[in-house]
Amino acid sequence: MIFTLARLALLHLALYNATPIQRAAEDGYQPRVEEAPGSALAGLIALGPGLLLHGAGHYKIDRKESALKLLLIEALGLALIAAGEIIEEVSDGDGAYGWLSNGMGRTGALLFLGSWGADVLGAFKGDRPFEPDNTRLRSAQLSLAYRYTGDQLTLFRHHMSAALDLSSGWAYARPSVALEAGMNTRRADLDMGAYLLRGHWLDVGGDPHNLIALGGRLHRIETPLYGLGRRGGELYLKWKLDLGLLLPTMRALYIVNRAGYGFSQYQLSPTAGQVPPLLGDSDFTDSALSWESGVELNTGAQTHFSLLFIQDPNLETSPISSQMGVLEVALEHRYEDDLDIEARITGGDGWAIWLELGYQL
Amino acid sequence: MCTCALWGCVSESPVIARERRSLAAQAVVLDARTQVRVQGAVITHHQIGPPHRVFIRASSLDLRVDVIDEGCAPSVIELEVDQLITPALTSHRTFRAALAPRVIAARAASEGALGWQGDVHDPSWTALDEEAIFQAARADKRARWSVRLDRSQETAQVAKGHGVFGVEASTPGACATLDTETGGLGRAALVLRHRLRLDPKALDEAPLRFAVWGNSAENTKQRDALIAQLNADPNLRFLILGGDLLAAGEPEALAVELAALAALNVPLFATLGERDVLKDAPLLAGLGPATLAFDAGAARIILLDSADATLAPDTYTRLDAWLSDASLWWQQPAPPLRLVITHTPPFDLFGSRGAGFKHRPEAGRLLALLSRARISGLLTFHLATWATRRRGEVTVYHAGGGGAPLEGGGDDHFYLQVSLLGGCAPRGQVGGVAGAACDAQAPCGEGLSCQAARCVACAQIERVSLSTPID
Numbered sequence: 001m002i003f004t005l006a007r008l009a010l011l012h013l014a015l016y017n018a019t020p021i022q023r024a025a026e027d028g029y030q031p032r033v034e035e036a037p038g039s040a041l042a043g044l045i046a047l048g049p050g051l052l053l054h055g056a057g058h059y060k061i062d063r064k065e066s067a068l069k070l071l072l073i074e075a076l077g078l079a080l081i082a083a084g085e086i087i088e089e090v091s092d093g094d095g096a097y098g099w100l101s102n103g104m105g106r107t108g109a110l111l112f113l114g115s116w117g118a119d120v121l122g123a124f125k126g127d128r129p130f131e132p133d134n135t136r137l138r139s140a141q142l143s144l145a146y147r148y149t150g151d152q153l154t155l156f157r158h159h160m161s162a163a164l165d166l167s168s169g170w171a172y173a174r175p176s177v178a179l180e181a182g183m184n185t186r187r188a189d190l191d192m193g194a195y196l197l198r199g200h201w202l203d204v205g206g207d208p209h210n211l212i213a214l215g216g217r218l219h220r221i222e223t224p225l226y227g228l229g230r231r232g233g234e235l236y237l238k239w240k241l242d243l244g245l246l247l248p249t250m251r252a253l254y255i256v257n258r259a260g261y262g263f264s265q266y267q268l269s270p271t272a273g274q275v276p277p278l279l280g281d282s283d284f285t286d287s288a289l290s291w292e293s294g295v296e297l298n299t300g301a302q303t304h305f306s307l308l309f310i311q312d313p314n315l316e317t318s319p320i321s322s323q324m325g326v327l328e329v330a331l332e333h334r335y336e337d338d339l340d341i342e343a344r345i346t347g348g349d350g351w352a353i354w355l356e357l358g359y360q361l
Numbered sequence: 362m363c364t365c366a367l368w369g370c371v372s373e374s375p376v377i378a379r380e381r382r383s384l385a386a387q388a389v390v391l392d393a394r395t396q397v398r399v400q401g402a403v404i405t406h407h408q409i410g411p412p413h414r415v416f417i418r419a420s421s422l423d424l425r426v427d428v429i430d431e432g433c434a435p436s437v438i439e440l441e442v443d444q445l446i447t448p449a450l451t452s453h454r455t456f457r458a459a460l461a462p463r464v465i466a467a468r469a470a471s472e473g474a475l476g477w478q479g480d481v482h483d484p485s486w487t488a489l490d491e492e493a494i495f496q497a498a499r500a501d502k503r504a505r506w507s508v509r510l511d512r513s514q515e516t517a518q519v520a521k522g523h524g525v526f527g528v529e530a531s532t533p534g535a536c537a538t539l540d541t542e543t544g545g546l547g548r549a550a551l552v553l554r555h556r557l558r559l560d561p562k563a564l565d566e567a568p569l570r571f572a573v574w575g576n577s578a579e580n581t582k583q584r585d586a587l588i589a590q591l592n593a594d595p596n597l598r599f600l601i602l603g604g605d606l607l608a609a610g611e612p613e614a615l616a617v618e619l620a621a622l623a624a625l626n627v628p629l630f631a632t633l634g635e636r637d638v639l640k641d642a643p644l645l646a647g648l649g650p651a652t653l654a655f656d657a658g659a660a661r662i663i664l665l666d667s668a669d670a671t672l673a674p675d676t677y678t679r680l681d682a683w684l685s686d687a688s689l690w691w692q693q694p695a696p697p698l699r700l701v702i703t704h705t706p707p708f709d710l711f712g713s714r715g716a717g718f719k720h721r722p723e724a725g726r727l728l729a730l731l732s733r734a735r736i737s738g739l740l741t742f743h744l745a746t747w748a749t750r751r752r753g754e755v756t757v758y759h760a761g762g763g764g765a766p767l768e769g770g771g772d773d774h775f776y777l778q779v780s781l782l783g784g785c786a787p788r789g790q791v792g793g794v795a796g797a798a799c800d801a802q803a804p805c806g807e808g809l810s811c812q813a814a815r816c817v818a819c820a821q822i823e824r825v826s827l828s829t830p831i832d
Contacts, residue, residue, distance in 0.1 A: 092770045093745060098714025152374070152674045153723055226726040227733060261713065264721070268729045268753040283732070283753040286721065287712030313712075313721040322670060322715040349374070349671065349720070 026137050026200065026208050037061070038126030038249070046116075046123040054115045057123025058249065066122070066247045073115040080108025099289055103259075106323070110293045110309075114255065117295075122249030129244065129251035131298035133209045134334060141165040141340070143358035147178075151318050151350025155225070156180045165358065170195050172213075184225040185316075190218045199242075209254060212239045217262070219314055220278060227269035229276050230314070234262020234290060243295075256308070258292040264314065288313040291325070302334040310346075318349040375638060376666060380673040383650035389415060394432030395510075400425040400690035401655055402442065405646040411528040412437035412507070418646070419444040420630055421655030422599070423558035425690050428517075429458070430510040431550040433536040437526040440555075441505045442497075444628035444649070446599065448560040449504065452494050455517040456486040459549030482692045483554070487546060489515055492556075498522040502628050504557065512536060512551040519553070556691075559598070559657075568783065568821070569658035570596050571627075573702060573760070574776035575603020575742025578636060579614055580764025583774045584621060586827045587763075592626045598657075599627045603742030604634025604668060604704030605765065607642065615642040630655075633668040634704040634743065652676055654683040659785040659810075659819050660698035660737065661689075667705040670719040672727065684734040686788065697785045698808060698819055699736040706741035706757055710748055717743075731755045735788075737808060737820040740777060744768065747775065747824055758822065774827045782810040785819035792816070 038061055046057025054074035055067030084105030091097045147159040163176035173192040180186065193215020199206035218233040238258035244251030265282035269275055294308030311325030319325045326348035333341050338360035346352045373381075386403040390396045391413040397404065401421030408414040417426065419442055430436050460479075464487070480488050497504035498521050509518045509526040513536045520526065540548050572591055577584055591597055607614050622629060631648035638644070644651070651666035652673070663683050665672055672680075686695045707724035709717040718724035731739060732753030739752075742761040746768040750757045762775045785808070786792060792806040793799045793816040805816035 092766060093768050095709065095711030095714045095716070095744070095746075095768065098709075098711050098716070102714065152377070153671065153720070221722075223722070223726070226729050228722075228725045228729045230722075230725065263712070266725050266728070266753075268725075268732045270733060272729075272733065284708075284751070286708050288715065288721070289713045313715070316722065318671065318720040318723065320719075322717075322719045 038122065038124045038128075040124065043120055043124035046119040050119050050123075051116060054112075054119050057119045058247070061123055061126060061249075063122070063127075063247075063249060066249060067119075069246055070115045070119050073111050077108045077111030077113075077115065080104045080111065082108075084108060099261075102289065102323070106291060106293075106311075110257075118243060118247060118250055118253075121253070122247055125249065127248050127251070130253050131301055131303075132252055133207075133254060133296070133298055134302060134304055135209060135296075136167065137208050138169060139165050139167040140361040141358045142361055143340070143356050145342075145354055145356035147352055147354045149316065149350065149352045151316075151352075153318055153350065156182075156185055156316075169198070172215075185221070185223040187219060187221040189220075192216060193236075193238075207242050210241050210245070212237070217260070219264075221314065222275040224273055224275050227272045227274060229267035229269070229278075229280075230264050231267075231278065231282075232262055232264035232314070234260040234288075236260030236262075236290065238292075240296070252297060254296045256292070256294055256296055256306070258290070260290040261287070262290065263287045286313075290314075294328075299331075304330075304332045304334075306330045315346075317346045317352050320348045324348075374669075374673075376669045376671060376673045377675075379633075379638070379645075379666060379668075380652060380675060383645055383652065386645060386650070391415070391438065392432075394430060395436050395438065396429045397438065397440075398427045398429065401653075402426070403645060403650055405443075410437070410439075412439050412526065414439045414441070414523075417442045418649050419446070419557070419628060420649040420653045422446045422657050423556070423655065423689075423691060426555040426557070428508055428510060428553040428555075429550050430512050430552075431548070433513050435509055435511040435529045437507065437509050437528060439505070439507045439523045441503060441523075442557060443503050444630070445499075445502055445504045445557060446559045446628055447499075447502070447626075448563055449499075449557055450494070450560045451497050451504070451506075451555065451557045452492050453517075453519050453553060453555045454480065454492045455489040455515075456480070456483060456552045456554060457489065457515065457546045457549045458486050458552050459546045460485060460487055461546060486552065487549075489517075493519075495519045496521045497557075501623075508553055510551050510553055515551065517551065517553040519555075563598075564658055565783075568780040569598055570594075570778065570780045571599045571601065571657070572597060572776050572778055572825075573601045573603055573740055573742075574763045575704060576605040576634065576745055576761030577764030578605055578608040579618065580774070581621070583764035583827050584618070587776060588622070588624050590825075590827065592624070597627055600625060600629040601662070601664070601702055602629060602631035602648065603702060603740065603760070603763070604632050605636045605742065605761070605763075606631070606634075606648070607637045607639075608765075610637055610639030610642050612640065612642040615644070615647050619647050630664065632664040632702060632704055633666055635668050635670070638668045652679070654679075654689060656689060656693075656696050658781040659696050659783065660700045660781050661696050663699065663701045665701065665703040667703045667718070670705045670717070671723060677726075677730070680730065684730070684736070697787050698781070699734055700738055700740070700779070700820055701731060701736050702740045704741065705743045706739075706759060708752070708757075710744060710746070710750070710759060728752050728755060735808070737818070738822055740822070760824065775824050776827065778823045778825045780821040780823075782812060782817070782819045782821065784810045784812075786810065 042057045042060035050056035055070035059067040084101040087101040143163050145161045158181035161178035166173045171194045175190045177188045193213045195213045197212040198208050199210030200208040216235050221230040240254050240256045243253045265285045267276040268283045291311040296306040299305045308328045317326050328346045330344040340358035342356040344354035388398045389404045389407050397415045401424040402417045402419045405416050405418050497506040507520045507525045633651040654663045706717050707727050732755050738756050740758045744759045745761045745765045748759040786805045788807050790807045792804040797816045799805050799811035799816045805811050809816040810819045
């Protein structure tokens with residue numbers, strides 16, 4: 001009884017009234033649209049010549065409006081890349097403008113690669129949509145995970161973590177803890193935020209998976225082996241958008257993006273094997289931008305796939321470079337509505353495999 | 362080892378590959394019985410003879426060169442060392458690389474009660490003579506000499522220059538008696554150990570001064586100004602390059618820069634920057650190893666290869682040893698100071714730009730290690746600016762103003778001049794702080810030296826403009 005009440009309380013954290021159509025949208029209802037078939041030739045055109053002229057593949061399958069949009073996105077991406085370089089040049093590499101030149105360059109590169117990728121994928125498969133996104137809109141989930149890290153720089157291999165995933169229609173919170181098997185490193189994180197906008201708030205039949213959220217993350221990471229403690233936080237803005245709103249061939253393929261700015265305070269212990277207390281003095285503070293960009297889609301009714309480029313200074317996996325970050329591929333499968341199994345692979349200079357089991361409370 | 366990413370194992374991590382190559386370059390096998398090993402140096406190339414020729418590049422002020430002969434016929438090797446410090450004291454000693462059974466037994470039986478017998482640096486070898494000074498033919502920063510080893514006679518000869526010794530045939534059965542002699546050293550190799558170091562008398566002329574210059578990116582005007590300024594300073598001992606000597610890692614550009622830097626009166630040692638490693642320039646032969654440590658007066662100078670914005674995993678193990686009081690390749694007390702030089706700073710001045718180490722947990726790990734070691738300073742050269750920051754107990758110098766376009770514009774390029782004062786208090790000594798009065802009864806604390814009755818930092822690090830003449 002108490003458990004049921006608690007569950008109800010978690011699920012209804014705020015007053016939320018949805019219309020039947022909106023609830024149907026939450027369940028994945030999508031109206032039919034006119035479909036155009038894809039073709040292998042169009043895909044190859046998008047792969048080859050389309051690398052320079054984005055949209056060539058869509059043009060081949062008679063999606064001229066989409067082709068033009070892709071071309072414009074490509075142009076915008078190139079313009080942002082150039083703008084980032086110009087800012088770097090004009091400022092003589094002044095670090096104070098690093099965030100701007102980095103941000104513009106990265107956004108431009110993502111737009112460029114994204115428009116090309118969308119052209120290739122859409123040209124091959126045509127208008128047939130992907131499966132509806134089955135990401136839970138409201139959730140109270142306890143998950144346990146095992147992570148194996150293959151990073152030559154560290155001795156840390158085996159990690160266990162536990163997390164609580166709480167989400168209502170308008171806010172979310174995700175506290176988690178992770179421990180290395182030998183207790184050589186341990187961390188605690190809290191990620192929480194509020195949705196500023198969800199697709200079904202705007203109109204009937206709108207997709208609730210289209211969203212904008214504002215959030216914050218706090219972290220505490222202790223590595224006694226190195227005599228190092230870190231604590232910090234960041235503010236971020238994240239958004240998720242069905243690319244099908246722009247390109248009919250990309251229905252139910254979502255682009256996701258998160259941009260954040262935060263700080264970490266570093267505590268250096270005079271003795272290896274110890275970590276200064278959580279509330280102790282810090283030795284110095286470092287700031288950082290974080291980025292996360294990629295795509296999400298359902299490959300099956302109950303199987304969710306995501307591909308992300310992540311640039312996060314607090315990630316344990318060593319990145320390819322400061323600019324490129326790490327690549328993460330995740331596959332999550334849902335069993336009988338209350339059990340999620342997720343496999344995730346992260347690769348950079350080091351790599352990690354993550355296996356997680358989540359249970360809906 | 363592979364760097365495994367999502368797309369599978371690709372080629373070996375570049376920084377690991379560079380470290381592996383520089384460690385492998387510390388030994389060369391000339392034939393089935395003869396090899397040369399070095400420490401505080403690398404072997405850049407060799408020619409198989411007879412006579413064999415071995416070319417060595419110094420990467421310290423106190424090299425060790427071992428010529429090892431396991432054969433029987435006399436062997437002749439001609440050696441050449443480049444980037445040798447001046448003035449250099451060169452000496453050698455001959456060994457059999459084993460101890461006689463009676464010596465082993467006597468030491469074990471006495472349990473240390475007997476007086477020490479044997480070479481302090483190689484106690485498990487049998488010395489055949491005393492340490493002897495030899496003269497090498499010197500030309501600028503090069504030294505050449507020849508050696509002749511004859512294990513059957515347990516002799517080694519050293520001569521100045523090349524072309525001194527002829528090639529001799531072996532005598533049948535020459536080692537038969539030697540190898541089978543009861544109670545003897547069996548087949549133990551004959552080892553001729555050389556030591557080439559900065560003349561200790563020069564160390565008495567405090568302070569020991571050197572220059573550090575980085576991020577020049579093939580700026581010929583600043584390079585030539587630097588050479589002129591350093592050559593005009595008779596008290597300067599050596600130059601360290603802090604990385605990014607090259608603009609795009611071109612092999613041809615490296616040859617041009619090295620040819621110009623040959624005009625320097627002093628040797629140079631170097632670590633690498635991200636631009637140096639962009640292509641396949643022969644960096645090891647031209648600049649020596651990028652991760653190394655050597656003792657210079659009151660300081661142990663440590664160079665770390667951070668060209669890829671990370672360190673090789675094994676570097677942390679070596680760094681641990683270098684930061685401790687353990688001796689390097691000669692058994693002598695470690696100096697009191699530690700000075701670390703690397704190209705990429707662990708943390709950028711502007712975190713949002715992220716031009717420091719690519720993995721910030723690693724950056725924190727490195728700073729925690731250096732902070733515990735209470736190093737005198739961490740000199741970095743990636744950021745084209747001049748700034749200092751305190752990170753824990755570490756003062757980080759951002760000094761990448763060697764010639765590349767400066768942040769914020771301007772052309773006030775510079776290098777660093779480091780002076781190591783004598784009379785430095787040993788590590789762990791508690792005493793007066795910087796600026797405090799001092800004398801024999803009130804000494805200074807660690808890292809400080811009593812100069813004119815005041816405690817001052819033993820390592821004086823100054824920014825010197827490339828447009829400023831030396832006083």
